[in-house]
Amino acid sequence: MTHPWLHTPAAQVATAARAMLGWTVSANGVSLRLTEVEAYAGTGEDPASHAHRGPTPRNEVMFGPAGNIYVYFVFGMHWCMNIVCGHEGEAAAVLLRAGEVIDGIEVARERRNHPPDRDLARGPARLVTALGLGRDANGTSAVDGFGPVLLTPPSTPVTPALIAAGPRVGVTAAHDVPWRFWLEGEPSVSPYRRHTPRRRPDALTGGVRPPLAL
DNA sequence: AGGGTGATAAACT
DNA sequence: GTTTATCACCCTA
Numbered sequence A: 001m002t003h004p005w006l007h008t009p010a011a012q013v014a015t016a017a018r019a020m021l022g023w024t025v026s027a028n029g030v031s032l033r034l035t036e037v038e039a040y041a042g043t044g045e046d047p048a049s050h051a052h053r054g055p056t057p058r059n060e061v062m063f064g065p066a067g068n069i070y071v072y073f074v075f076g077m078h079w080c081m082n083i084v085c086g087h088e089g090e091a092a093a094v095l096l097r098a099g100e101v102i103d104g105i106e107v108a109r110e111r112r113n114h115p116p117d118r119d120l121a122r123g124p125a126r127l128v129t130a131l132g133l134g135r136d137a138n139g140t141s142a143v144d145g146f147g148p149v150l151l152t153p154p155s156t157p158v159t160p161a162l163i164a165a166g167p168r169v170g171v172t173a174a175h176d177v178p179w180r181f182w183l184e185g186e187p188s189v190s191p192y193r194r195h196t197p198r199r200r201p202d203a204l205t206g207g208v209r210p211p212l213a214l
Numbered sequence B: 001a002g003g004g005t006g007a008t009a010a011a012c013t
Numbered sequence C: 001g002t003t004t005a006t007c008a009c010c011c012t013a
Helices: A010-020 A105-111 A124-130
Strands: A024-027 A030-040 A069-074 A078-084 A093-103 A149-152 A163-166 A180-183
Touching (some): A010 A030, A010 A180, A024 A093, A093 A105, A093 A180
Antiparallel strands (some): A024 A149, A030 A180, A078 A093
């Protein structure tokens, strides 16, 4: 079995996520070694998951076969990608948060407008940009060889002692669930950022607000 | 090193 | 109308 996590039930998506560290993602002439991922479970189980409230047009791919890619659009400008896990009909996915470029680095540098190398795929939206992907990859397979993306096992397995876990980045709900996994000591791992509530701009009234009572 | 914030649009209530 | 699984850039140290 070359892709053991493909047959892992959705309830064990965290195990699947750990198992994906060190794997290679290739697309459009760039290959990355995954250094950071996050697990998201399904309906009713994980308030931070897009599938928490059941199927919608956006998240329907999460309910499909494992190995497919779920791409979503956030903050009006960024694309992020997941690998779907769990059996068909269950919703679970692993968000690809960061990777180390191991092939096609010149292409990646151009796509990302020449940042420091460790930032090329440091963060989920940067990772998608470095791979030259977007909306079109949604629903394609990362394992059958016919889609734009190919996910392949590491040549040398990850050292288990290097795997660290902690809370997921930027999520509003379930911010204590330690379902973010990364490889300790990798420069490409994104810095942890807790969700910061944003105050909306004051409407019409000129922005006068009463002093905050502490 | 770390914290604040503007940009910007689709999904959801 | 509100929220958002982010990033780049600017500010204080």
